[in-house]
Amino acid sequence: MSDAQTQIDQLVKSNDIVLFMKGNASFPMCGFSGRAIQILKACGVDTKTVKTVNVLEDEGIRQGIKTYSSWPTIPQLYVKGEFIGGSDIMMEMYESGELQQVINGQA
Template identity: 70%
Template sequence: MDTQQHIKQLVTEHPVVLFMKGSAQFPMCGFSGRAVQILKACGVNGLHTVDVLRDEAIRQGIKEYSDWPTIPQLYIKGEFIGGSDILVEMYQSGELQQLIAAA
């Protein structure tokens, strides 16, 4: 399975997927940590995280998959939502909570 197929499988198998640096328990960058905190505040159950630092192919591949240059990246029901700044904005507006509730 190539990297793009693997990424597609990850984002379609799990309702909420966060590609991040580190893990939910031990984020390796501030932006990833903030994304995890926001998702926890939204009450996400079963958050699936992918540590891009463990796999260079995934780290580069996710940027191509989404056509988005930065990590973290959030996917809900297979759809790319955005990175850290977008998550903050959507959380503040209440939009993120609605998307997560629907997932």
């Protein structure tokens, strides 16, 4: 496991909600990352409690997260160590009510 993989693994396992994104919760740097933050807010999540990782600041993390999850795009959401998906999957899960259940520990 590379240093980036180890760092990603620690982030995912030590935070309840982790969002690997471009930018941060206050200043998303792409539309998909912005949408991911809005979906979390719509689920009642205080975005100050979300661990956001700006992949633009670390190329190792930016490439490493794609390998870690076997998912090619950013953003990527993890809840309680489990990979949820990108903004499209987050939106589908939000619309069905499933994302709120996962975040609130009911799933």
